[in-house]
Amino acid sequence: MSIPETMRAAVYRGVDDVRVETVPVPEIGAGEVLVRIHTCGICGTDLKKRAFAVSNRPFSEPKV
Numbered sequence: 001m002s003i004p005e006t007m008r009a010a011v012y013r014g015v016d017d018v019r020v021e022t023v024p025v026p027e028i029g030a031g032e033v034l035v036r037i038h039t040c041g042i043c044g045t046d047l048k049k050r051a052f053a054v055s056n057r058p059f060s061e062p063k064v
Contacts, residue, residue: 003034010042016051018042 009023028034 010040 004025006022007025008020011019011021011023013019026034
């Protein structure tokens with residue numbers, strides 16, 4: 001099976017801004033594996049924490 005050059009990803013661009021975008025497939029480094037994901041989701045609690053600034057964890061932008 002060949003590895004594609006791009007993939008679809010949910011990208012965090014800021015508060016209330018998560019977009020599905022086409023991004024490059026990451027390069028595989030020594031000791032790493034690349035996993036194909038069929039389905040994923042975003043936890044509703046995480047969205048509420050971000051929307052109401054409950055979390056004190058910093059988010060860097062963008063986050064894939």
